[in-house]
Amino acid sequence: MIGVRSAERSATDGSAAGVRAGAGVWLVFAATLLAGTMAGFFWSFSIVVMPGLAALDPLDAMAAMQAINAAVRNAVFGLVFAGAIVSCLAVLVLAAIHRRGAWSWLALAGAAVYVAGAAGTTVGFNVPLNRMLEPLDPRLAENAPVMLGYLEDWTRWNHVRTLASLAAFILFSAALVAAATGRGGRASGR
Structure with missing residues (x-):
């Protein structure tokens, strides 16, 4: 993976390094967009959805959350959620292999933070909590404390x-800026 300016120069000559460089920049760009999209999705739950559910009767909140958990299992969400993980894993591998300059360290850090902090937390905590909630009957009063x-x-x-x-x-974003401005150090797709 190399910086954007170098990638543009190399890509125009058709070299393998130029093709890899351009792909690497686009990969970091894709990871940026997908991580940002997921940040907005999670943020909306933190500041709107969950406080709204907390304001409801616990059993009404349980029924609503069960409906939300069922609705989120769709192709569009699945593509964005999985795409963020896959793109971050790919960035993690590429940036670890091609550690040249600040931009690659920033990309490596971004990928590691997303994989551990966002994907890991989702799989390790939020999904198991959702699975625990799924079979509960929101009509039974004894389920209110659980909710x-x-x-x-x-x-x-x-x-x-x-x-x-x-x-x-x-x-x-910082990695892309560093790569585009050449302030991230000389990077190479070789």
């Missing part, structure tokens, strides 16, 4: 993945 605990725990972990996604977006 209150769920709201607290799920929201806390959502804040973690929101901040991780936002941090990854900022780090990826």
Whole structure:
């Protein structure tokens, strides 16, 4: 992976390094967009959805969250969620292999933060909490305390993945700026 200016020069000569460089820049750009999209998605839950559910009767909130969890299982969300993880894993590998300049370290950090902080938190905490909630009957009063605990725990972990996604977006953006301005050091696709 190389800087944007070098990638543009190399890509015009058709060299393999130029093709790899251009692909690497686009990969970091894709990871930036996808991490930013997920940051916005998670952020909306932290500041709107979960406080709104907390204002409801716990059993009404349970029924609403079960409906949200069912609705989020769709192709568009799946593509963005999985795309963010895959693009970050690819950036992680490429940046680890081609550690040349500040831009690659920024990209490496962004990918690591996203994979551990956003994807890891989702898979390790939010999804298991959702699975625990799924079979519960929102008509049974004894499930109200479970929902209150769920709201607290799920929201806390959502804040973690929101901040991780936002941090990854900022780090990826800084990497792109460093690569584009040549301030990230000389990078090479070789």
